[in-house]
Amino acid sequence: MQPENGFVRHVGVACGCDSCSTAQGGAEKDGALSRRGFLASAVGGTAAVLAGATVSTTRPALAQSTLTPDAALKELMDGNQRYVGGQLQSLNEDLSILKAKTAEKQEPFAALLSCADSRVPVEFVFDQSIGRLFVVRVAGNITTPEITASLEYGVAVLGTKVIMVMGHSNCGAVKATIEGKAVPGQIGALYAPIWPAVNAAGPDLDAAIDANARIQATLLSEASPILAAAIKEGKLKVVAARYDIATGKVTLL
CATH class of the missing domain: 1.10.150 (DNA polymerase; domain 1)
Incomplete structure (x- = not known):
């Protein structure tokens, strides 16, 4: 053989x-x-x-130009259900074909602003393969000018239909902000963007994590003229969500 x-x-x-x-x-x-x-x-x-x-192949490309924001969000959540159930489809796809198809261009249908935590493997969490997600990661999933610029690029140039700001359980950045301890180097720069969530939710970590995701999503929607215009025209949806590290489940907030 x-x-x-x-x-x-x-x-x-x-x-x-x-x-x-x-x-x-x-x-x-x-x-x-x-x-x-x-x-x-x-x-x-x-x-x-x-x-x-099961023959390894690639899933049909999403018709990004006609995909609606609601359909894009459903694709994300359906993928998370597969991840939670241990039924990942992306692992069966032919990597060599994926590389060849995405070598010259990318057409992600969704963008993710997530924490940099190593326990949040975004593509796995939504069962998506190369070229399907535009992922921006930073500790605390906070909105900064650089983060906003990246997501504007995802929408205006790449055509993403949904932006999900995703916090996660037991987030160290939110926890550190609640505790307010002195930290070395520039780590403390993460505190200021998270403070509004802590002030709104109080010392409860889970509540602060959810509040932070919501606040960052609102900032993106309102502070960026590009994103605000896309939302008004029905071309984009911005949502907040929370990822549970223990179960793998993503919950919309």
Whole structure:
């Protein structure tokens, strides 16, 4: 049997590799399998495997030009349901084809402003492969001029239909802001954008995390003329959400 991606697939019968040949030789000595019987079993077993196999390919590209903001949001949330259920489709896609298709251009249907926390793997969380999401990450998922500029680019140039500002459970940046402890270097620069959420929600961490996501989403919607115009024209939706690290579930706020 020929190797697939450097590995030999074993289908429940001897396949002709070195390890199986040894076992086959012993079986033939015992009269358990004739060569003809072995070949018939191998062909039948392989056919059974192929009949139930999932062929790696790529999902059809989203019709970005006609996709509505609501449809884009639904695509995100449907992907999260697959992630929570352990039914990821993106892992079955052919990486070489994806690379070739996205080498010259990108057409993301959604943009994400998320925390830089390593426990928030955005593409996995929404079961999306290369080229589908425009992701901006910063500790505390805060809005700054640079962040806003990046998301304006995503909408005005790349054509994203929805922006999701996504906080997450047990966010260290929000927690540090609540505690207000002295920190080294420029880490303290994260505090100021998060303070409005802490002031609104009080010392409750979960409430502050949700308030922060909402406030940052509002800032994006109102402070950027480009985003505000796209929202008014029905071309864009900006939403706030929360990701639960323990369950993997994303909840709209």
